[in-house]
Amino acid sequence: xxxxxxxxxxxxxxxxxxxxxxxxxxxxxxxxxxxxxxxxxxxxxxxxxxxxxxxxxxxxxxxxxxxxxxxxxxxxxxxxxxxxxxxxxxxxxxxxxxxxxxxxxxxxxxxxxxxxxxxxxxxxxxxxxxxxxxxxxxxxxxxxxxxxxxxxxxxxxxxxx
Amino acid sequence: xxxxxxxxxxxxxxxxxxxxxxxxxxxxxxxxxxxxxxxxxxxxxxxxxxxxxxxxxxxxxxxxxxxxxxxxxxxxxxxxxxxxxxxxxxxxxxxxxxxxxxxxxxxxxxxxxxxxxxxxxxxxxxxxxxxxxxxxxxxxxxxxxxxxxxxxxxxxxxxxxxxxxxxxxxxxxxxxxxxxxxxxxxxxxxxxxxxxxxxxxxxxxxxxxxxxxxxxxxxxxxxxxxxxxxxxxxxxxxxxxxxxxxxxxxxxxxxxxxxxxx
Numbered sequence: 001x002x003x004x005x006x007x008x009x010x011x012x013x014x015x016x017x018x019x020x021x022x023x024x025x026x027x028x029x030x031x032x033x034x035x036x037x038x039x040x041x042x043x044x045x046x047x048x049x050x051x052x053x054x055x056x057x058x059x060x061x062x063x064x065x066x067x068x069x070x071x072x073x074x075x076x077x078x079x080x081x082x083x084x085x086x087x088x089x090x091x092x093x094x095x096x097x098x099x100x101x102x103x104x105x106x107x108x109x110x111x112x113x114x115x116x117x118x119x120x121x122x123x124x125x126x127x128x129x130x131x132x133x134x135x136x137x138x139x140x141x142x143x144x145x146x147x148x149x150x151x152x153x154x155x156x157x158x159x160x161x
Numbered sequence: 162x163x164x165x166x167x168x169x170x171x172x173x174x175x176x177x178x179x180x181x182x183x184x185x186x187x188x189x190x191x192x193x194x195x196x197x198x199x200x201x202x203x204x205x206x207x208x209x210x211x212x213x214x215x216x217x218x219x220x221x222x223x224x225x226x227x228x229x230x231x232x233x234x235x236x237x238x239x240x241x242x243x244x245x246x247x248x249x250x251x252x253x254x255x256x257x258x259x260x261x262x263x264x265x266x267x268x269x270x271x272x273x274x275x276x277x278x279x280x281x282x283x284x285x286x287x288x289x290x291x292x293x294x295x296x297x298x299x300x301x302x303x304x305x306x307x308x309x310x311x312x313x314x315x316x317x318x319x320x321x322x323x324x325x326x327x328x329x330x331x332x333x334x335x336x337x338x339x340x341x342x343x344x345x346x347x348x349x350x351x352x353x354x355x356x357x358x359x360x361x362x363x364x365x366x367x368x369x370x371x372x373x374x375x376x377x378x379x380x381x382x383x384x385x386x387x388x389x390x391x392x393x394x395x396x397x398x399x400x401x402x403x404x405x406x407x408x409x410x411x412x413x414x415x416x417x418x419x420x421x422x423x
Binding site for chain 1: 162163164165166167169188191192195196198199208210212236257258259260261263264338340
């Protein structure tokens with residue numbers, strides 16, 4: 001077993017992992033942070049997207065041991081401690097950027113990574129950035145709209161579909 | 162996934178030593194290897210992570226040559242090579258998806274030599290040199306067929322040197338589910354002539370289309386290769402495209418790349 005330590009959502013966490021333990025498994029099974037979802041478990045769907053040292057990664061495609069010493073941010077760390085949603089989460093709610101909600105944690109984390117680098121992305125840039133996040137319910141339209149709204153752009157002209 | 166011993170050395174020398182054990186396997190960004198391990202298609206006893214080796218990371222340009230550390234992520238190449246070698250940066254910025262680009266590395270991609278990966282086309286099309294812990298290998302001698310390279314057991318790609326051409330372009334016809342190239346063509350025009358490297362098409366992996374190179378050397382225009390085509394024999398056929406379809410795409414994408422690089 002390997003002892004790992006990482007900062008998860010600002011808090012020091014540690015635990016024992018096997019070489020093969022995935023970061024997604026460590027977050028979910030050891031730390032109980034089940035907001036990170038495992039959809040396909042093949043690196044395709046992006047539901048397990050978290051930030052490691054500030055960049056988006058698929059936590060089902062990274063070993064927990066690789067994240068030793070890293071700073072990890074998950075969906076659980078996005079809202080304020082009192083539960084107030086952050087701008088992206090609120091926009092997903094306001095614009096109904098979800099249906100079943102399974103892909104939503106990954107969508108929010110990917111969107112957060114995008115807006116950090118590109119505070120006012122175009123619709124095309126958002127769709128390109130979400131190429132690794134698959135939603136099987138809503139067809140992306142309201143997700144894209146929510147991310148545009150979260151970046152302070154006027155979405156009133158975009159019809160709901 | 163079967164279990165394995167995980168080690169994370171901080172220098173190339175330590176990594177080479179760690180790879181000296183039987184059934185040890187190097188781990189780059191893991192974007193191909195981890196899914197492969199999950200499917201139990203590989204069973205290393207020991208995984209040697211290369212992600213902690215600082216000397217294998219980074220992008221540097223000097224005297225018309227762009228040197229990229231073997232452990233450099235696609236996202237870093239996309240950002241840092243944009244000024245010095247835009248065609249390469251654009252290729253890196255369109256591999257997989259953003260999260261994959263944050264983990265996947267150039268060394269990992271080249272060592273794996275997936276027949277549909279983008280980087281092999283860039284390395285072969287640019288006439289790059291693959292630098293390992295033991296030697297330097299010209300791209301022309303490096304790719305040995307599907308998932309096969311000139312690398313010996315335990316040999317690590319520490320860097321890749323790209324001579325920056327006068328003009329270059331990569332055209333990728335994306336397979337939308339995998340985001341690999343159904344066919345991809347890298348065209349580069351430099352001091353030594355024109356190179357055309359094709360990925361995604363051949364059962365032998367990445368290859369140079371020498372007939373197009375010869376035609377383009379004297380006349381770098383789409384007109385020069387208008388009537389040229391590659392034979393469908395030896396092309397990959399799967400449910401995404403037949404041999405003839407891929408052969409057709411090679412011509413189309415080469416003309417698009419020449420047009421974009423002109």
